[in-house]
Amino acid sequence: MLLATLLVYIGFVALALQKNRHLHVLWPGAELSPADRQALSFVGWTSLSLAAAYLIDQRGIGNGLVEYCAILSGAGLILILQFTYRPRSVLALGFLPSQHPHQHRLKTPDLHSFFAADTMTQHSITRTTFARIPTRHGDFHLYHYLNTEDDKEHLAFVYGAVAGEDVLARVHSECFTGDVMGSLRCDCGEQLNRALALVARAGRGVVIYLRQEGRGIGLEQKLRAYNLQDQGYDTVDANLMLGHGADERRYWLAAAILRDLKIKSVRLLTNNPEKIHALANEGVPVTARVPIEVGLNRENQDYLTTKAVRMNHLLPGIPTSIRRAAEPYVEPA
Amino acid sequence: MKNGFRQSMAWLHTWTGLVVGWVLFFVFVTGNLGRFDGEIDQWMKPEAPVQTASVAQQLSAAQARLQARAQDAERWTVYLTTNRDTPHLRIRSEEPPVNGKRGKRTEEYLDPATAAPLEARATGGGQLLYKMHYALHYMPRSVSDWLIGICSMFMLVAIVSGVITHKKIFADFFTFRPGKGQRSWLDLHAVLAVLTLPFFLMITYSGLIFLVFTLFSSILGSNYGFGEKHRQEFNNELAGREDLLVEPFGTAVPLIDLNNLVAVLDERWGQNQVSTVEVIYPGDANARVRVSRNMESPLRSTDELIFNGTTGELLSEQPASGVAPRNIYETLLGLHESLFAGWTLRWLYFLSGLAGAIIIASGLILWVVKRRPKQIKQKSGPDLGFRLVEGLNVGTIAGLHIAIAAYFLANRLLPLNLPSRVDWEANIMFSVWLLALLYPLIRPIARAWIEQWTLAAAAFLLLPLVNALTTERGLNQSLAAGDWAFAGFDLTCIAAAGIFAAIAIHLQRRAKPATATTHGVIPGIAREANA
Numbered sequence: 001m002l003l004a005t006l007l008v009y010i011g012f013v014a015l016a017l018q019k020n021r022h023l024h025v026l027w028p029g030a031e032l033s034p035a036d037r038q039a040l041s042f043v044g045w046t047s048l049s050l051a052a053a054y055l056i057d058q059r060g061i062g063n064g065l066v067e068y069c070a071i072l073s074g075a076g077l078i079l080i081l082q083f084t085y086r087p088r089s090v091l092a093l094g095f096l097p098s099q100h101p102h103q104h105r106l107k108t109p110d111l112h113s114f115f116a117a118d119t120m121t122q123h124s125i126t127r128t129t130f131a132r133i134p135t136r137h138g139d140f141h142l143y144h145y146l147n148t149e150d151d152k153e154h155l156a157f158v159y160g161a162v163a164g165e166d167v168l169a170r171v172h173s174e175c176f177t178g179d180v181m182g183s184l185r186c187d188c189g190e191q192l193n194r195a196l197a198l199v200a201r202a203g204r205g206v207v208i209y210l211r212q213e214g215r216g217i218g219l220e221q222k223l224r225a226y227n228l229q230d231q232g233y234d235t236v237d238a239n240l241m242l243g244h245g246a247d248e249r250r251y252w253l254a255a256a257i258l259r260d261l262k263i264k265s266v267r268l269l270t271n272n273p274e275k276i277h278a279l280a281n282e283g284v285p286v287t288a289r290v291p292i293e294v295g296l297n298r299e300n301q302d303y304l305t306t307k308a309v310r311m312n313h314l315l316p317g318i319p320t321s322i323r324r325a326a327e328p329y330v331e332p333a
Numbered sequence: 334m335k336n337g338f339r340q341s342m343a344w345l346h347t348w349t350g351l352v353v354g355w356v357l358f359f360v361f362v363t364g365n366l367g368r369f370d371g372e373i374d375q376w377m378k379p380e381a382p383v384q385t386a387s388v389a390q391q392l393s394a395a396q397a398r399l400q401a402r403a404q405d406a407e408r409w410t411v412y413l414t415t416n417r418d419t420p421h422l423r424i425r426s427e428e429p430p431v432n433g434k435r436g437k438r439t440e441e442y443l444d445p446a447t448a449a450p451l452e453a454r455a456t457g458g459g460q461l462l463y464k465m466h467y468a469l470h471y472m473p474r475s476v477s478d479w480l481i482g483i484c485s486m487f488m489l490v491a492i493v494s495g496v497i498t499h500k501k502i503f504a505d506f507f508t509f510r511p512g513k514g515q516r517s518w519l520d521l522h523a524v525l526a527v528l529t530l531p532f533f534l535m536i537t538y539s540g541l542i543f544l545v546f547t548l549f550s551s552i553l554g555s556n557y558g559f560g561e562k563h564r565q566e567f568n569n570e571l572a573g574r575e576d577l578l579v580e581p582f583g584t585a586v587p588l589i590d591l592n593n594l595v596a597v598l599d600e601r602w603g604q605n606q607v608s609t610v611e612v613i614y615p616g617d618a619n620a621r622v623r624v625s626r627n628m629e630s631p632l633r634s635t636d637e638l639i640f641n642g643t644t645g646e647l648l649s650e651q652p653a654s655g656v657a658p659r660n661i662y663e664t665l666l667g668l669h670e671s672l673f674a675g676w677t678l679r680w681l682y683f684l685s686g687l688a689g690a691i692i693i694a695s696g697l698i699l700w701v702v703k704r705r706p707k708q709i710k711q712k713s714g715p716d717l718g719f720r721l722v723e724g725l726n727v728g729t730i731a732g733l734h735i736a737i738a739a740y741f742l743a744n745r746l747l748p749l750n751l752p753s754r755v756d757w758e759a760n761i762m763f764s765v766w767l768l769a770l771l772y773p774l775i776r777p778i779a780r781a782w783i784e785q786w787t788l789a790a791a792a793f794l795l796l797p798l799v800n801a802l803t804t805e806r807g808l809n810q811s812l813a814a815g816d817w818a819f820a821g822f823d824l825t826c827i828a829a830a831g832i833f834a835a836i837a838i839h840l841q842r843r844a845k846p847a848t849a850t851t852h853g854v855i856p857g858i859a860r861e862a863n864a
Contacts, residue, residue, distance in 0.1 A: 001677060016507045062630035063678075066668065069531040070681035073688070076507070076528045084509045240706035243515040 160204030216248030364466030365686030373459025633667030732769025
């Protein structure tokens, strides 16, 4: 039974690694050629079939097939738990490293650091490259990162020599509609521009650009939420109705990028107290908050009010007469 | 109904699952405990150690007892302690049918050394708990069979529509995203269901097959006539047991000594391979003895030998495997019952059943999580239906465990001479469950969850303690003596208590209001600054 379990497990690992989502947990940024995928597929299905054949041979068709199904469930469950909570243990359990795709960034599994790793900090980032980007505010450098959690390219827009304490920093989450198209539904684009200007004026600083569109729910879902907002729901309820949290953003990546840039502590450009707590929890001291309140318009007035009242954002510019309309949002138990 | 195939299926999945979800949860939890019914039986009869008497001695004792008290019965069955399902020698007698209805059945446990009834407390044991999963309680089989049949049918519909609804069955095969509210519940629901799909489908479909002759009684009735006698006739014919298709002769001829058959059986099958010995028309000239072998594969039918009950002559031998349709039927039933499974496979069965219970529970919870944001915003408060579902969820998903613990506690704490003690064990279980179901009426739902999980944890933690105090087979003794039925039961209780406590603590942490941030004041930040 043990041999069959091992075969099923190896088969599942091979099949799972065909998917970038799982592959990149172990080898960030790795690319698979169609031949690689075929090889993985072959290894996967062969081991699964071998396990079945072995069990039927050893235990007879009846018992063999029953045990096979039970092993499929069990091995699958173990692998899912590993990918979710301890991805690197997939390697530690002895999956053939020779199987790995042609990738130079592969580090051999480091057992010590794995067992020492805390579940939340086990993911890591890798800086790939950076380049000079001149803007109307001055010369920035754009740093490009890959990470083990998702397939996205997270960025840091750096001005001046940032290593050190009390660096002015903005942790900005992607908003295609606001940042690029100048949508008036939100204040994202204006905040981004303001942040770049303030950082340049301060002489040094960083704008971290996290690819968590729409407070972490993605562009498609954000657009659906906009439709709900047009029916009268606010930004929090719209997200909840689509089955998302009010705010699904996470900030470990920001903390990791700040560490990579050797920034010891930050003065954070934000109105969002959650963001301050989140960064502090990830081990980045926030020595001060710098408000970044921008224009109120007819389109974003409701949105900003919701942020102020239901999400505790610090927006003294919102008149109290508007605030009363909304009630605070408390995370349901 | 909604437009589009997938939406229709999603609608079907949601509502078929919701309507019968709580019954199915009960069925899954009690049925899953039935995987260890023999061990639970042992725990609930702490006075009666596992018997080790030889097959011959057991047969002598059983025959003596049956001849003394069930001479007029039409059928005797002796269940021997040669497999884990039967820790104590058990006999059953069945009177001749009256007006086409099955005759009265009487069951008894025996002490093989004295041929007297086993001296142990009256208890429903693991058997009763196991029986509840298909016969429920407080109702005749004619009602429960239909209830369970309909619920299983809904379940099958929910499984099939669930598979169709699941858009990313392969893409999300290995994916679980925790900490994301509804998305995580959906992941949990889907991932477990996909992983255990073969088990889930098998257990539901085969469960229905058990009831096939009740749900479609006309299949048999049109050819054999209705009633128990005709069903027996059909079964015997199906299994090719022509030698059992006899009528009583009417002349009294004494039955052979059953233990005279042991030599023949040992020679054919090897020692201790017999599971049951059935005698038809004991004391009649046409008496027959049917001996069945222990099961060794999912095929539930086993090798059988049929003897003449007055001469001991071997009349015929039935191999376990027969015609293909019967093999399929018997394999499905065998897969469901898992009597063939050794320890490893038995635990895997148990874990699959646990996954099944979690799938059902998470489905029920999803229904609530999805509707909560809209419901709590309503001016008049949440709808009655919504609150009903919330309450049933707490009272069943958490409360049923308290009730089961109460059943076990009742076994230890009720006075040993209490009349109808067996009934009281079950009465206590269902009273506790009823209280758990009513509890959300007087408490906010979030608190009710935390309190019921806490209570469940406490009750299960109490079980090993009470066991140690009321018997000589507490955990320290059972571990030292290698008494694995007892040690296993107590350790499983502790593990269950641990899981329930973890859930309660997790919910308690989440229930604490998010750190209050009043406007302008942020704890931990010394100053506001300007760029």
